[in-house]
Amino acid sequence: MRKIEHIGIAVNNLEQSNELFRKLIGKKHFKTEIVEGEAVETSFFQVGETKVELLQATNENSAIAKYLTKKPEGVHHIAFDVEDIYKEVARLKGEGFEILNETPKEGADNKLVVFLHPKSTNGVLIELCQEKS
Numbered sequence: 645m646r647k648i649e650h651i652g653i654a655v656n657n658l659e660q661s662n663e664l665f666r667k668l669i670g671k672k673h674f675k676t677e678i679v680e681g682e683a684v685e686t687s688f689f690q691v692g693e694t695k696v697e698l699l700q701a702t703n704e705n706s707a708i709a710k711y712l713t714k715k716p717e718g719v720h721h722i723a724f725d726v727e728d729i730y731k732e733v734a735r736l737k738g739e740g741f742e743i744l745n746e747t748p749k750e751g752a753d754n755k756l757v758v759f760l761h762p763k764s765t766n767g768v769l770i771e772l773c774q775e776k777s
């Protein structure tokens with residue numbers, strides 16, 4: 645793993661949170677994107693070499709919607725940048741981590757992504773991200 649690619653934050657209202665994080669970080673988000681497969685609308689703020697990803701559910705089947713029925717808004721996952729996602733999944737599987745999707749799926753911001761179950765990672769949902777070529 646090379647760096648923290650982003651920190652994902654579950655929010656109820658993307659517009660309001662965009663404004664809040666604009667004031668906090670001191671600059672505007674650089675993009676918004678809907679990821680249909682995850683039923684989320686995201687926005688990204690660049691902070692040095694990493695990013696803050698705000699996530700609002702687009703329907704009630706979204707993992708974000710389900711999460712927010714049980715927990716308050718806040719940090720939802722940590723995403724690591726990896727060079728070769730297939731190799732990293734094989735390595736982590738060998739180490740005994742529970743992989744939620746062994747086949748990488750389409751993420752936001754031109755990435756392939758894989759998730760690890762929080763039950764196998766001290767209660768923190770982990771995302772692996774590889775830049776698509």
Ligand SMILES: CC[C@@H](C(=O)O)C(=O)SCCNC(=O)CCNC(=O)[C@H](O)C(C)(C)COP(=O)(O)OP(=O)(O)OC[C@H]1O[C@@H](n2cnc3c(N)ncnc32)[C@H](O)[C@@H]1OP(=O)(O)O
Nearest residue numbers: 652679682684686707720744751752757759762767768769
């Ligand atoms: C924008 C695209 C992409 C990107 O490019 O960056 C994204 O970031 S998408 C982000 C949203 N998508 C996902 O989170 C996909 C992966 N998540 C899942 O598959 C599920 O959410 C889950 C982690 C498997 C949980 O689903 P489920 O088992 O159906 O939900 P429960 O509510 O029953 O939870 C079971 C258990 O897990 C705990 N939990 C759930 N979410 C989290 C979390 N984010 N962090 C820590 N713990 C989490 C939940 O509290 C339950 O625990 P117990 O109550 O102790 O059983």
Ligand SMILES: [Co+2]
Nearest residue numbers: 652697723771
């Ligand atoms: Co993410």
